[in-house]
Amino acid sequence: MEHLKISAQQYAFDHDGRNYFTDLVEVHEALGLSAKVGRAVAIAYLTPKKENEVIVISRTANADFFLLFFYVVQAFFDQKLYAISSGTMYPTMDHFENPPPEDTPAMVRIISRGGATSPRADISSLELFGASNVYADPWKVIGEVRKSIAKRETRT
Numbered sequence: 001m002e003h004l005k006i007s008a009q010q011y012a013f014d015h016d017g018r019n020y021f022t023d024l025v026e027v028h029e030a031l032g033l034s035a036k037v038g039r040a041v042a043i044a045y046l047t048p049k050k051e052n053e054v055i056v057i058s059r060t061a062n063a064d065f066f067l068l069f070f071y072v073v074q075a076f077f078d079q080k081l082y083a084i085s086s087g088t089m090y091p092t093m094d095h096f097e098n099p100p101p102e103d104t105p106a107m108v109r110i111i112s113r114g115g116a117t118s119p120r121a122d123i124s125s126l127e128l129f130g131a132s133n134v135y136a137d138p139w140k141v142i143g144e145v146r147k148s149i150a151k152r153e154t155r156t
Helices: 001-016 020-030 063-078 125-129 138-153
Strands: 034-037 040-042 054-058 084-089 104-112
Touching: 001 020, 020 034, 020 040, 020 054, 034 063, 034 138, 040 063, 040 138, 054 063, 054 084, 054 138, 063 084, 063 138
Parallel strands: none
Antiparallel strands: 034 040, 040 054, 054 104, 084 104
8 A cells, every 4th residue: 555655645746735635535525435434434436456445544543443444344244245355554653743745544445355155256367467357336335334334323
């Protein structure tokens, strides 16, 4: 996920100090591809690396961030998608009080590796050598995340 940090720095340089992650969330919110819990937001990523990719973003790794991460994982499980992978990135500590525009938020990317009984392979040669095959509708993905939040938020 280091490429995201580098890209965010370049984006801030190219766009008068704007924060890449703020703009990324705003675009997904405008398209109805986001769900919030407190100060954390989940987006059904428009350009996923793999099926059903959801990104959870928060300024810091706070309770809302981890709760929304849990809700997203449960949304996958509710769809019987038990094989998932995730990668997490945290903000730097040296700018904790006053982060620069290119600073990275707390972020976790979660993807489905497909259903356990799916005849489709976990990873294909196309994904290893260049092109990904993604056919999941991001509006359906975020709908499942919203259902997971609604189902579980009343319990907390």
